[in-house]
Amino acid sequence: MQKEQQQLAELVKGKKVAFIGAGVSHKTLIEEFVGLGAHVTLCDKKNSVDDFGSYAETIRRLGIDLSLGEHYMDGFRGQDIILRTPGFEYYQKPLQDAIAAGTLVTSEVELFFDYCPCEIVGVTGSDGKTTTTTLISKFYEAAGRKVHLGGNIGAALLPMLPDVAPEDVAVVELSSFQLISMRKSPKIAVVTNVTPNHLDHHKDMQEYIDAKRNILLHQVPPCREVLGYENDITRSMVPDCKGKQVWFTRLHDTDNGAFLRGDGMLCMAEDGVVTPFLAQKDIKLRGLHNIENLLAAAAAVWGEVPIEAIQKVGSTFTGVEHRIEPVRVLDGVTYYNDSIGTSPTRTIAGLRSFDQKVILIAGGYDKHIPYEPLAPEVIAHVKDLVLMGATGPRIEKAVCEHPDFAASGLTIQHADTMQHAVELARAAAQPGDIIILSPASASFDLYPNFEVRGREFKKIVNELK
Incomplete structure (x- = not known):
């Protein structure tokens, strides 16, 4: 067992741990935590163990406790650790009461940030984050780095921990639901844009903006921040930046970041040097918004991967499922x-x-x-x-x-x-x-x-x- 996995084991061994919901990532972690010696309680709106379908057999085999039905949040009381699912609203009173009582409230992605031994690149935003995250991961792969891709993009990261080496890179898409309670930020942070979204879940627009800002607030220099220049809210985040802040923009030239030049070249300006790196006509992705995603991704990895890797991916990548x-x-x-x-x-x-x-x-x-x-x-x-x-x-x-x-x-x-x-x-x-x-x-x-x-x-x- 590597050092980071050992530290996770020390955190949960002998502890009372509640999981909110049995989604895909929690099903993996529940089994792992039981194996590490945790006393697990599953808190879920479902009314009986049989409502979990094929997972009911696993629940019985693992011997975990259940807090189900209308009052499922009663199971939060007396726990040492609660693992929140992103869809569970962080500021609900039973969860805040547990925090006040000394319970560690965390999540799968937060624990990954706590124990991940390699560099983390994080991407958030209202639009464009999945394509930007995917492009960044492909840039690193083209440069020969081993990449661990996950977060809001679909794969749980914490179960990957045993396979993560210090020389690898983790590329993580982060939603406002994940960010709202995070107290660690990635080494490289990208905020594509912030526009009204998820206002059925957040108290108001300010809570949504503040959740997004968490990707920047806990960075430790040396670090890098990539912000969308064309969005008023992301532009206003400059005071939150603690490292080398750069822009990406399709509509303006900049002397600090990635931009689309008037002659159709994607360029990077940094430290007084402007480097054209890709022609717009050679990009396979459809849509001007995807030019912005390419610029954001290139600005994030600039200096970390060879320009040739950016050019190769930028001229061959055709997009992510469900996106035009x-x-x-x-x-x-x-x-x-x-x-x-x-x-x-x-x-x-x-x-x-x-x-x-x-x-x-x-x-x-x-x-x-x-x-x-x-x-x-x-x-x-x-x-x-x-x-x-x-x-x-x-x-x-x-x-x-x-x-x-x-x-x-x-x-x-x-x-x-x-x-x-x-x-x-x-x-x-x-x-x-x-x-x-x-x-x-x-x-x-x-x-x-x-x-x-x-x-x-x-x-x-x-x-x-």
């Missing part, structure tokens, strides 16, 4: 899956990626964010709008109340299901048209996450005759 992902061409109509469009700003970026008006499928779960900014973009970039879900009427209201709607010729239809939405979109399409799923909304009204939503859309489209 081509699905198929049928009857001359091209279908795209942009299910990552969980907010208006994401959908706006997707719409701007095309040089023609599209047929848009939008709507979903309501996160209580404003849709007025989406309205002019829909009018400018959409010919037919198919709406579904709880936000469908809200999007329609914002679009119809815009002064340019009457003259736009935009048609609006409503669908009950994804199947219905695809059928309506297909019926409205002519050869040469583009149909894109980019909901500007979360998925939780019908799907557990945007990935499941995107895969259902792709399945339906691929089964069309």
Whole structure:
């Protein structure tokens, strides 16, 4: 057992540890913590052990205690450690009461930060963080480094700990839910942008901004911060930076960071030297927002990897699933899956990626964010709008109340299901048209996450005759 794993074992051995929920990462860790000698309690809204399906057998085998049902948070009392899942609101009173009583409240990603022996690069933001995180990981891989990729991007990091060596690099996507309680920051921190999001979960916009700032607040020099220049909130984070702060921007030249030059070259300016490193025409990623993601990723690794690694990845990488992902061409109509469009700003970026008006499928779960900014973009970039879900009427209201709607010729239809939405979109399409799923909304009204939503859309489209 390596040193860091030994330290984790010393933390949990003989301790009373409560896990909130049995998600994918917690299922792995519960078994590990029992093996390390912890007395584990699983706290979950489910009413009985049988409600856990196939995991019920593991619960019985491990002999863990259960605190279930309406009063599942009663299980927080008397614990030495509580592992919070990102979806559990940090400021709920039972959790704060446990902290006041001396319980260590932490999470899988926080424990990884505590014990990780290698350099950590962290990325957060309202939009663009998954593509930026993925690009950074591929830059390091192209440079020959062993990369541990995880966090909000899908893979739990703490179970990787036994395989992490000091010379490796961990590249971590961090959501506001993960950051809100963190007390350690990565050596290299990227904040792509901050726009209204998750306001159904956070008390207000300020709490959301403060959660994002945690990626910077606990850095220890020498460190690096990459901030989006075009976003007012990220620009305001400069006083939080403790190391070498650089910008990324698509719209301005800068003498401190990565930018898109007027001649179409992506450049890096640092220490008085401007280095062109990639031509925009050679980039395979669709959309101007992805130019920004490339600039952010390059600014993060500049000086850490050879320029050749950045050039190789930048000219070959075609994107991440559910992000303006081509699905198929049928009857001359091209279908795209942009299910990552969980907010208006994401959908706006997707719409701007095309040089023609599209047929848009939008709507979903309501996160209580404003849709007025989406309205002019829909009018400018959409010919037919198919709406579904709880936000469908809200999007329609914002679009119809815009002064340019009457003259736009935009048609609006409503669908009950994804199947219905695809059928309506297909019926409205002519050869040469583009149909894109980019909901500007979360998925939780019908799907557990945007990935499941995107895969259902792709399945339906691929089964069309």
